[in-house]
Amino acid sequence: VRTIAAVLKKCGNSKVLTEGRHIHQFLVQRGLNKNVFLSNQLIQMYGKCGAVQDARKVFDSMHRQRNAFSWNIIIAAYNLQGLLKEATELFEQMPHRNVVSWTTMIGALCRHGYVEKAMELFKEMPQRNVVSWNAIIAGYAENEQGVSALELFEEMQEEAMKPDKVTFLSVLKACASLGAIEQGRAIHNQIIRNRLLLGIMVGSAVVDKYAKCGSMEEAYIVFKSLPIQNVITWGAMIEGYAQKGDAEMTWHCLYDMNLKGIKADEVTFSSVLAACINAGLVDEGRWYIKSMRANHGLTPDVRHYTCITDLLSRAGCLYEAETLLEGSDEPD
RNA sequence: GGCCAUCAGCGG
Numbered sequence: 001v002r003t004i005a006a007v008l009k010k011c012g013n014s015k016v017l018t019e020g021r022h023i024h025q026f027l028v029q030r031g032l033n034k035n036v037f038l039s040n041q042l043i044q045m046y047g048k049c050g051a052v053q054d055a056r057k058v059f060d061s062m063h064r065q066r067n068a069f070s071w072n073i074i075i076a077a078y079n080l081q082g083l084l085k086e087a088t089e090l091f092e093q094m095p096h097r098n099v100v101s102w103t104t105m106i107g108a109l110c111r112h113g114y115v116e117k118a119m120e121l122f123k124e125m126p127q128r129n130v131v132s133w134n135a136i137i138a139g140y141a142e143n144e145q146g147v148s149a150l151e152l153f154e155e156m157q158e159e160a161m162k163p164d165k166v167t168f169l170s171v172l173k174a175c176a177s178l179g180a181i182e183q184g185r186a187i188h189n190q191i192i193r194n195r196l197l198l199g200i201m202v203g204s205a206v207v208d209k210y211a212k213c214g215s216m217e218e219a220y221i222v223f224k225s226l227p228i229q230n231v232i233t234w235g236a237m238i239e240g241y242a243q244k245g246d247a248e249m250t251w252h253c254l255y256d257m258n259l260k261g262i263k264a265d266e267v268t269f270s271s272v273l274a275a276c277i278n279a280g281l282v283d284e285g286r287w288y289i290k291s292m293r294a295n296h297g298l299t300p301d302v303r304h305y306t307c308i309t310d311l312l313s314r315a316g317c318l319y320e321a322e323t324l325l326e327g328s329d330e331p332d
Numbered sequence: 333g334g335c336c337a338u339c340a341g342c343g344g
Contacts, residue, residue: 005335040335072336079337103337110338134338166339173340204340211341235341242342270342303343 001038008041012048020045024058036062040069047077072100079108099125103132110139130164138170146174150183165202172205176212184209188222198226204233211240216249231262239271245278266298273307277314285311300328 004023011020024042027033033042039062046055059066059074071094078087091097091105102125109118122128122136133156140149153171156163163171168191175184188206191198198206203226210219219240223233234257241249250272254264264272269292276285289308292298300308305328312321 002334009335037335044336067335069336074336076336098336100337105337107338129337131338136338138338164338169339199340201340206340208341230340232341237341239341265341267342274342301343306343 001032001035004032005038005041008038008045012045015049017046017049017051020049021054033061034065036065036067036070039065040067040073043070043073043077047073047080050081052077052081052083068094068096068098068101071095072098072104075101076104079104079111082112084108084112099127099129099132103129103135106132106135106139110135110142113143115139115143115145128161130161130167133161134164134166134170137167137174141170141174141177144177146178146180149174150178150180165196165199168196168202169205172202172209176205176209179213181210181213181215184213185218198222200226200228200230200233203227204230204236207233208236208239211236212243214240214244216240216244216246229257229260229262231257231265231268234262235265235268235271238268239274242271242275242278245275247275247279247281247284250275264296264298266292266301266303269296269298269300270303270307273304273311277307277311280314282311282315282317 008020008023011023027038032038039058042058043055046052046058055074055077059070062070071090075087075090078090087105087108091101094101102121106118106121109121118136118139122132125132133152137149137152140146140152150171153163153167168187171187172184175187191202196202203222207219207223210222219237223229223237226233234253238250238253241253254268254272257264269288272288273285276288285308289300289304292300292304305325308324309321312324
């Protein structure tokens with residue numbers, strides 16, 4: 001049972017629906033489909049594969065066997081597809097909502113931009129844990145309401161709720177979008193004081209925050225101190241230099257990351273092109289967008305064409321911009 | 333007891 005569960009989980013995470021269906025059939029044949037634990041895994045597997053209808057069938061077939069997990073999982077499945085209405089209906093029908101159910105809905109509402117509604121739920125819910133706090137803080141941070149995010153962060157600590165690494169991620173993001181360098185430093189110090197080692201995720205957020213606040217020196221110090229550097233940490237550095245129009249350092253990073261065996265991706269190149277715009281380097285821009293295909297096996301998409309058109313039209317090369325767009329396979 | 337919610341770089 002444990003191994004079947006693990007396989008189902010893998011199917012969900014790697015979205016291999018056909019394999020998942022086979023296991024489902026197998027479970028039916030063996031009469032194991034009455035197992036609540038496995039049924040929950042099935043719902044989750046279908047949900048992650050985007051097959052909400054199948055997930056729902058399993059859920060419905062459970063009848064009175066359903067537990068809080070089943071409900072939470074099916075609600076999350078609808079939310080994953082952006083089906084907020086259906087998720088809300090189930091949430092309202094759910095008999096014994098727990099902290100996870102509430103938090104799931106808070107996250108979903110925030111993802112749709114309904115932060116105020118999420119806040120209502122947050123206040124209404126009977127008890128909150130660190131994840132609930134994280135969800136609402138991330139919601140404000142995502143919806144460019146960094147100030148509220150930071151206020152909530154204060155509030156949570158007044159209520160003696162200990163922030164964890166996800167909390168720090170969200171508030172650092174809020175600082176980054178606000179350009180709040182001092183607040184950001186304070187949070188960085190707090191992370192250090194809490195002896196939370198900078199893992200790759202929080203570490204990238206710290207780097208990004210310093211970069212967005214324009215302090216590339218501090219960004220670099222943290223960057224170097226991280227256990228590993230990946231495409232995202234490099235990307236945060238490159239974006240920082242790009243925003244400053246520091247083309248030199250942008251090229252340097254791009255070169256360096258390749259040396260270290262980290263492959264630049266589409267996001268990296270949209271920053272590189274942004275650097276070209278900010279530094280007014282038309283030839284380099286032309287070269288890098290070609291280099292994406294030629295040297296990196298990447299396909300430029302709308303983001304890159306937007307940059308290059310911007311760059312070319314600023315330089316007065318409108319005709320060239322048009323021909324470039326016609327040659328691309330992007331509709332816009 | 334085990335299975336569910338919050339999660340880092342560009343644009344959207």
